[in-house]
Amino acid sequence: MKYLRLASESGSDFDEERSSVTSDRERTRAHTFAGNNRSQVRSLLNRCSLRTTILFVSLVGNATLITTMLLTDDSRTTGTLLPCDTEMAASEGAMLEAAENKRATVSSKKLPDCETYSPNLESYRASNNKYEDLFEDLSESEISSVFGYLSRQRELGIQPIQVRDASHVYSIELHIPNKTDAIKYMDERGLKPVREARVVIERPGLPVPVSEEYVVGPLPIPRYHYANPRRERSTVPYRFHPTYGIRAAYMELFRKISPELNAIIRESYGATFVKCSQNCLLLLPQRTSSAYSDSTLIVLSAYYATDFTTVNPVGLAFLMKETKKDSQQFELDSMFYGGQLYKSLQEFVNLYKANTITKSRMSYPTPASNQTSNAGTMNLRGRPFPVFPQAGPREFEPDGKRYSVTGQHVQYMEWSFNFRMSASSGPQVWDIRWAGERIVYEISLQEVTVIYAGANPKMFYSHLSDSAFGLGENAVGLVPGVDCPEHATFLPQTLFQTDINGPQTLPNAFCLFEHNTGLPLRRHRSADDNNGRNYGGVVDRVLILRTIIVEYNYDYIFDLVFHLNGAIEIKTHATGYVMSQMYNEGESPFGFRIHENVIGSIHHHLINYKIDLDIQGQANRYETLDFVVDERPWPWYRTGKETFQQISFKHNLKHTERDAVLFYNFSTPKYHIVYNDKVKNKFGTSKAYRIASTGFTKQILSDNSEVLKSRQWSKYQMLVTRRHDVEESSSSIFSMFDGESPYVDIDRYLQNNENIIDQDLVFWVTVGFHHLPHTEDIPNTPTVGADATVSLLPYNYFPECPTVASRDAIRLDLKESHILLQDYETPRRSRCIPKGIYYSDRMFKKSNLFP
Ligand SMILES: [Cu+2]
Structure with a gap:
């Protein structure tokens, strides 16, 4: 730990005196400095250590007494650090206050945490426009209620997703009200539109398997459902459904992989996807669009199952073809190996064994000899920079949040909106x-x-x-x-999960x-006798x-x-x-x-x-302002007889x-x-x-x-x-x-x-x-x-x-020999303290990252 060594670093203006102070919670060690020049104190404070917090400022006669302490409070124990400018602002503010009030001792209160500090939150909320929940996503209970309703509709035959070949609910989400109804409600005090859900149901078990899209309402207790009127048709062939055929194609391929073929794959790649323990291959599916062929093709391509799959291909693929349109049955069409296509697995095995094809020889990815991690992974490797570990700049809100969120409604300055x-x-x-x-x-x-x-x-x-x-x-x-x-x-999102x-x-x-x-969103510095010497600017927050x-x-x-x-x-x-x-x-x-x-x-x-x-x-209306060339003579251009080209625009x-x-x-x-x-x-x-x-x-x-x-x-x-x-x-x-x-x-x-x-x-x-x-x-x-x-x-x-109405603007004017600053009452001091980086308590929270 470092102590602030003002006296020893600054020469003779300050006397250093060691003391011990006992707080309610912890015993802390402190250094005390005294001097008679406040600006000198400030300049010395500019060198404040990140590990030092100013706690006490006092005036003793003409001298400013500053006590710096090394804390063992919460922020210290969690390893968080005070940024220097916060520390400075807090200490400087306290110091000025002390000087102005001529008080003997001022104890600066511990500033609140910026994460929760929001002095104007209530006024932001109060200034919100009428809050509309028309666009608010379905809650967990609404989703459950819709699922329950659908499950009770016998004609739909809904079963949990785990029941194969039955009808399933694929998705449930908000059905946004018609705009005309929404506008009538919001702008003309019309009736509030009924809250409804949009659902997609997959029905692979029907004679002609389909997906269907319905609207279910009213929420929270549904009583009806009808085909989504925003679609030209309410049913879609099931073969267009995102999950169609994938499982069947995998199953069929695995049935076809012989021990002989498996051995060749292992010999070629040092890995396989059948009975592998550590060195495994993964098959990524790619289903084709019905635009290309009547029957669906699914390409199962092999990659090493490692961090990260898609940059570790092996060049092996199996093309699985649907036996008949809508049949959900697949057969092996061909096999791709080493840049060549083979019509059947047996043909490939025969040619391989006959040594008439170029054999692939690859091995499961391992770190290079001078590396600790595989090429292509996100691990640190190479010569680290910066040479010595040092944290980069961060952002914090020195005066708390300047926006409010209510449900999925946001208010920020003059802006308001709903998100979903x-x-x-x-x-x-x-x-x-x-x-x-x-x-x-x-x-x-x-x-x-x-x-x-x-x-x-x-x-x-x-x-x-x-x-x-x-x-x-x-x-x-x-x-x-x-x-x-x-x-x-x-902010979280709530959604229907097919799997559960x-x-x-x-x-x-x-x-x-x-x-x-x-x-700067805008700025200008003027420095001449006619326009004055001034500056105006507003940063683009x-x-x-x-x-x-x-x-x-x-x-x-x-x-x-x-x-x-x-x-x-x-x-x-x-x-x-x-x-x-x-x-x-x-x-x-x-x-x-x-x-x-x-x-x-x-x-x-x-x-x-x-x-x-x-x-x-x-x-x-929508119009373009087309930039075009204007060419004509102008009386001030030479003789006025010649034309001159300029840019111009036309509506x-x-x-x-x-x-x-x-x-x-x-x-x-x-x-x-x-x-x-x-x-x-x-x-x-x-x-x-x-x-x-x-x-x-x-x-x-x-x-x-x-x-x-x-x-x-x-x-x-x-x-x-x-x-x-x-x-x-x-x-x-x-x-x-x-x-x-x-x-x-x-x-x-x-x-x-x-x-x-x-x-x-x-x-x-x-x-x-x-x-x-x-x-x-x-x-x-x-x-x-x-x-x-x-x-x-x-x-x-x-x-x-x-x-022009933003208090974030500043204006500077040169008045004789000094600069006059206008910053429109915006506090210059930090009124809260950012916590340290959240790595320890939020970033690594498993439930947030991998729920
Ligand atoms: Cu890209």
Whole structure:
């Protein structure tokens, strides 16, 4: 432990005196310093040790007496440390107070913990707009109640999931009320919409096996169910269901693996998937879309069962083919080994034994001779930095939280919104308002697609739509200090879990935090005689709602970012493990080698969002402001006879849905604005919001590609449609498999080519990025460079930047020889103390991370 050695370090201005002080709780040792110059004391305090807390400040005559103590209180025993600036602020404040009050001794109280300190929470809550629970996810009891109701409906024949070939409940989640009803209730004091649930039932045991989608209500005590009216059809062939056939394909393959074949696999890879104890292979399934063939194909590809599977392929795959459409019976179609396809297992065994094929020789991954962990894992290896262990910067809230959360409703400064999680399609935010005025009715993730490619059956058929695996249900376990700042509020989600036939609450599914971006939102420094010598600035503090969805190997980070100038950003980042395959020469167009014998397979990430803007009501227009060249003569340009080119813009109002289709074109730059034509600002300009994106991406497959059959949204960078309750989404949990006849097809929304002038409009925005993995994707894809953002920006909406009312601003003016600071009564001192990093008590809490 270090003592603060002011006197010995500063020379003769201070006398050092050792003393002992006994507190109520613990005996503490202290150093006492006395001096006669407060500024000297302060400058010395600047060197305060992180392990020292100022406890007593006193004035003795003209001298400031400071006692520093080494504590053995709670924070000390938990190993937490005070940041220097908190310590300084607390001590300095106490010191000033002492000087001002001329009191002999002031005991500074222990400051509260920032995690719980929220002096204005009640006033934030009180200032909340009428809190609407229309968008609140189903509670555990509501989910149980719906499951119970469904189980009692004889005609459905619902059984627990463990009863094979019976009807099961696959999902239960909130059925969002129709918008017209919701708006009537919220804005016109209409009746409150009935609370209902949306359920998917799988019925593999029917003569023609199907999945069905129903609405169940009213909650909390259901009395009825009906086919989901937002779907064109209420039943879907069961072969489009995400789990269809997987078990049957595995069972059939395992029946076919002979001891002879098993021995060859073991000889080739030093591992196997039958009767393995330690060195095991894992078979990852990839089911094909019905767009490619009438009968389903399931590719079972072998990877080493190790940390982490997808970067340890062995180049072995079995292609299992459905014997007959809808039969749920599979047979072995072919086998892929060492870059070659074999028509049967026996053919392969014969050729192998005859030594007429190139044999693979690989071994189970082990650490290299000079390493302690396997290549590709997340363990520390190489030369560590920093050279000496030293903690990096952190963020804390020196004055407590400046937002409030009530249920799934959030209030932050002028912002308010509701958030929820769809188990199938992921995070959603509803009824976003600024100062009580609705700007956005809905922002919801629709689909996350990854289109892979490769010279092997696994990557060839890997065309993923992650809602098939459940986007929302894979959001859980955010880790404080890495996934979100430690000061974030961690929020759970409640959902129906198929495996347990009931509800489960997953902790840390969302985090919500105010964040200092470290960037000025606006600033200017002026230093001339005409404008004066002054500075004004406001830092870009934002509120972020974050969730992270893990789709087996990939982790997607979704952020909704609320800025204090009225802007909203919708951000996506990708990280996690890449999917890879065994290297062979045929793979060179599809990837670089990222490991020994491994290539990272090329792919395209595509993400679709639904954005329902309501700018000054629902009657909105969409127009582009097209940047064009203005060329004409000007009287002041030379003789006035020659023309001059300038940039200019033209209004381009979009009349119909097809008119509004956006194919991003670098040659035709434009703004996309949305407004109510009847609401103008004082200059006669429509109050608008602008949609911008740095993440538009081009789908280069041709429009009639089979891959796009149920992913038509990915062809467009943006579509604008007239909103209808029945056009609820752009994708579905079946979209990975239903290419033959898509359950949801956004192109159908365009067919009637409706008029979109002064209508309730929905913007379907597609962003993403191509990803050609490289060695630095090992162990995980870095988030930097793997991001896409959609921004909603006020555009002539406010009379001026709303941050003019922000107390976060400061202004500095030069007055003769000194600087006058205005900071609008914002406390300069920390009024709470952040705890140490939560590694010990929250981050490692098993139930939060691995519930
Ligand atoms: Cu990627």
